[in-house]
Amino acid sequence: MTPRPDGSKNRRLAVSFAVSLAILAVGIGSKEALSLQQMPKELLWPLVRLMLMIAVGLAAGQMIEAAGWTKKLAVLAAPLFRFSRLGPRCSAAFTMAFFSGEAANAMLFDFYKEDKISKKQLFLSNWINQVPAYFLHLPTTFFIVIPLTRWAGGLYFLLTFIALMLRTTLFLIYGHLQTERNLTDPSGMDPEPGTRGGRPAGKAWTAVKKKLPGRFVRIAVYVLPIYTGVYVLNGLGFFEAARMFLSETVTHRAVPMESVSLVIVGFIAEFTSGFAAAGALLDAGALTVKETVLALLAGNILAFPVRALRHQLPRYMGIFSPKMGLQLLLTGQGFRILSLILVAVVYWSIG
Numbered sequence: 512m513t514p515r516p517d518g519s520k521n522r523r524l525a526v527s528f529a530v531s532l533a534i535l536a537v538g539i540g541s542k543e544a545l546s547l548q549q550m551p552k553e554l555l556w557p558l559v560r561l562m563l564m565i566a567v568g569l570a571a572g573q574m575i576e577a578a579g580w581t582k583k584l585a586v587l588a589a590p591l592f593r594f595s596r597l598g599p600r601c602s603a604a605f606t607m608a609f610f611s612g613e614a615a616n617a618m619l620f621d622f623y624k625e626d627k628i629s630k631k632q633l634f635l636s637n638w639i640n641q642v643p644a645y646f647l648h649l650p651t652t653f654f655i656v657i658p659l660t661r662w663a664g665g666l667y668f669l670l671t672f673i674a675l676m677l678r679t680t681l682f683l684i685y686g687h688l689q690t691e692r693n694l695t696d697p698s699g700m701d702p703e704p705g706t707r708g709g710r711p712a713g714k715a716w717t718a719v720k721k722k723l724p725g726r727f728v729r730i731a732v733y734v735l736p737i738y739t740g741v742y743v744l745n746g747l748g749f750f751e752a753a754r755m756f757l758s759e760t761v762t763h764r765a766v767p768m769e770s771v772s773l774v775i776v777g778f779i780a781e782f783t784s785g786f787a788a789a790g791a792l793l794d795a796g797a798l799t800v801k802e803t804v805l806a807l808l809a810g811n812i813l814a815f816p817v818r819a820l821r822h823q824l825p826r827y828m829g830i831f832s833p834k835m836g837l838q839l840l841l842t843g844q845g846f847r848i849l850s851l852i853l854v855a856v857v858y859w860s861i862g
Contacts, residue, residue, distance in 0.1 A: 520728045527732040531739040538743030554742045561613065561738065562731065565830060568607065568617030569726050575603060575618075595686030600628055601636035608643035615640055616830045621726060635686050638678070638843050645675050659790035663803040670808065670858055674850035734829030741825050801858075808855045812848050819844055 535554075592602035600622045608615035619636055622628045628636075649668075656664040789807055792798045798806065819840060827836035 520725060523732045524728050527735045531735040534736060534739050534743055538746055541747060554739070558735070558738050561826065561829075562727075562734065564611050564613040565617045565730055565734070566723070566727055568611065568614030569621055569730075570723055571607060571614060571618060573621065573722055591683060595635070595639075595683040597632050597636055597639075597686050598628065601632055601639075604636055605640055605643060608640040609647060612640065612644050612647070613826055613830065615643075616826070617730070620831050624726075631689070632686075634839065634842070635682050637839050638846060639682050641843065641847065642675060642679055645672070656786050659786045660793060660803060660807070661790075663789065663793055663800045663807070664786065666800070666804045666858075667807045670804065670854045671811070671851065674847070674854045677853070678846050678850040730829055733833060734825060737828050737833075738825040741821060745821060805855060805859060808851055812851055815844055815848060 588602045588605045589599070592598060592605065604615045604618045607618055616637065619633050623630065623633045653668065656667070786807070789803050793800070793803050823840055827840045830836065831839055
């Protein structure tokens with residue numbers, strides 16, 4: 512790919528910044544809730560943190576690749592990624608995902624843009640990276656959920672883990688059957704002549720400094736307006752209205768039992784409140800353990816639209832480009848929801 516001139520990148524960044532300011536101005540003019548006092552805490556700092564994690568991911572991916580460390584980082588999941596024919600680069604991103612999902616996604620997209628992995632490899636790897644994402648958030652959620660819901664919470668975690676392992680196994684099998692091996696290099700590395708043993712750290716860092724600014728600017732062009740737009744929509748009450756619509760529509764029409772409805776409404780409104788409602792109803796005898804588990808699974812599934820739009824959409828569309836980011840988000844969450852529905856139906860049918 513022919514790199515864009517620096518002037519073109521700067522113009523695109525300036526346009527992105529101007530669009531973001533315009534969106535913010537519209538939001539501030541539309542509602543007083545978008546106050547300038549809260550903006551540093553609610554918009555600027557989260558946006559800076561996100562961009563830092565993306566920068567770390569890009570730098571890590573390029574440093575690992577340039578220094579020849581990809582195979583070393585890929586050792587953790589090497590057997591799985593060998594079986595699925597996704598290669599050590601995808602395995603390295605999988606390892607990085609245990610520390611930061613944004614960094615792992617930035618690595619994957621960087622490899623894809625340099626034609627070092629295919630689009631199919633990128634999609635499969637992103638879906639498989641739900642495994643480290645699950646464990647990354649597990650310590651926090653586990654010690655909130657178990658005290659509130661006890662045995663029902665343990666069953667909920669077991670079923671979500673089974674769903675995770677089921678879809679991940681299918682992804683690995685699909686990769687094994689459908690992904691072609693690299694004929695020139697079975698490992699998928701295909702190193703440049705003279706770099707098979709890796710480069711000195713100094714030369715690798717020089718390569719990173721040459722490529723990183725352009726890649727970072729390309730991502731920032733999308734992240735700034737999308738993240739700002741989501742912030743404004745949240746301030747204008749869009750996500751609150753979506754929560755209300757989901758809670759009223761789904762629980763009144765699809766889930767007639769009042770107690771289960773309370774759990775689902777709580778889950779849609781806020782993660783912890785759903786488990787708190789479930790624990791209270793369980794203690795009061797309004798729900799059995801089985802009904803509590805099914806209500807928690809239903810809340811997890813039905814809360815997807817709000818959570819995805821508010822938290823994941825800016826990250827995916829910013830890192831992967833709007834079209835690919837939306838495709839990855841919808842397909843990955845679609846597979847997650849299907850697997851949760853499947854385990855919920857099996858659990859409901861066996862007791």
